[in-house]
Amino acid sequence: MNIPYLSLKSVTAMHMDEIINAVDGVARSGWYLQGKANATFERDYAAFIGTRHCIGCGNGLDALTLIFRAYKEMGAMQEGDEVIVPANTYIASILSITENRLTPVLVEPNPDTLQIDESRIEQAITSRTRAILIVHLYGRNAWTPRIETICQERQLKLIEDNAQAHGCFAPKKDANGNLFRTGAIGDAAAHSFYPGKNLGALGDAGAITTNDTELASFVRSMGNYGSSKKYEFRYEGKNSRLDELQAAVLSVKLKYLDMDNLRRKAIASFYYANINNAAIELPGRSQWAAAKPVDANGLTHGERCVYHIFPVLCAQRDHLRRHLASCGIDTMIHYPIPPHQQACFKAWNHLSLPITERIHASELSIPCNPTMTDEEAAWVCQSINSFQPAT
Numbered sequence: 001m002n003i004p005y006l007s008l009k010s011v012t013a014m015h016m017d018e019i020i021n022a023v024d025g026v027a028r029s030g031w032y033l034q035g036k037a038n039a040t041f042e043r044d045y046a047a048f049i050g051t052r053h054c055i056g057c058g059n060g061l062d063a064l065t066l067i068f069r070a071y072k073e074m075g076a077m078q079e080g081d082e083v084i085v086p087a088n089t090y091i092a093s094i095l096s097i098t099e100n101r102l103t104p105v106l107v108e109p110n111p112d113t114l115q116i117d118e119s120r121i122e123q124a125i126t127s128r129t130r131a132i133l134i135v136h137l138y139g140r141n142a143w144t145p146r147i148e149t150i151c152q153e154r155q156l157k158l159i160e161d162n163a164q165a166h167g168c169f170a171p172k173k174d175a176n177g178n179l180f181r182t183g184a185i186g187d188a189a190a191h192s193f194y195p196g197k198n199l200g201a202l203g204d205a206g207a208i209t210t211n212d213t214e215l216a217s218f219v220r221s222m223g224n225y226g227s228s229k230k231y232e233f234r235y236e237g238k239n240s241r242l243d244e245l246q247a248a249v250l251s252v253k254l255k256y257l258d259m260d261n262l263r264r265k266a267i268a269s270f271y272y273a274n275i276n277n278a279a280i281e282l283p284g285r286s287q288w289a290a291a292k293p294v295d296a297n298g299l300t301h302g303e304r305c306v307y308h309i310f311p312v313l314c315a316q317r318d319h320l321r322r323h324l325a326s327c328g329i330d331t332m333i334h335y336p337i338p339p340h341q342q343a344c345f346k347a348w349n350h351l352s353l354p355i356t357e358r359i360h361a362s363e364l365s366i367p368c369n370p371t372m373t374d375e376e377a378a379w380v381c382q383s384i385n386s387f388q389p390a391t
């Protein structure tokens, strides 16, 4: 058997006719930016996430960067202010802070949830802290009631990096008893539609969601040259817009997102039930199990994880990776080098963040996506179970 980590060709093929139709419609319309496809996607994605506003932009990094830029223009943040961020995140979360000349303060994750450790946040807060950027890494909810309380008590903005968790639920209910989705619980959230994400475009794309009308109008203006009226520039903005083509493709794929995520959850459930090898650790699951009982298929529909990535931890990670390759299974590492050890962040290279470092040294991502078959998932389990660590 040959199992790719993720075949984008197969992902697109699931809805090929509809996608081609959408692209055809835009191409023939003669209108390629800031048109109907954007308006439709923004309306539908805001409704899906559960926020008042959605603003399309060029990519996920821009979505994050525009949020901080807007807060600076609004006077809520100034150069040199601090933003708390998990130390084990993807580099984009951190670059959005440094690009705005704000200072990232790296906080270790909880080794079981792999998300920012809420018990370490308060000791990282100073008089210059203005925001906490939580990252729903691997598609797992990172929000906790305690983080929200800290933000309220200290008057900090709560910003979500939802690049990996489209469609995920958070353990918080609205007035009608419905669970919030990630991307709707903080003051603002950034989404990336990079092709490999759960909701992926056929190229770069991103969006910001928020209930804050003032922030929404600042973000929209900052992403459109700092203008809200043609040829009048109020701010030194940038050009970060969502193409009509990508917006149209995203509208097609959004309809299937919950279903695709359910398939990911089914595969993940199968992994939790069948992977059994003392040399391999699976990240904790209890935090993501829904209150509702598991259904006949072993699925918890309110599960607070959409399995963008299925990480396993193994002290002999590289050996495990070679073993799986020999079984025909492609894997990835998210991520091989933690941000504080990257060459672009020399000033942090001396830092010691042992939990983050251990995750980066032992993490291996196994295939988990909606195009996988049951047979493929079974082969992944069997191959992992047959792994024998070197003594």
Ligand SMILES: *Cc1c(COP(=O)(O)O)cnc(C)c1O
Binding pocket: 059, 060, 061, 062, 089, 090, 092, 093, 135, 137, 161, 163, 164, 192, 193, 194, 204, 205, 206
């Ligand atoms: C993918 C990703 C981003 C950046 O998205 P791009 O669209 O590639 O700019 C930001 N944060 C996280 C956690 C991501 O995984």
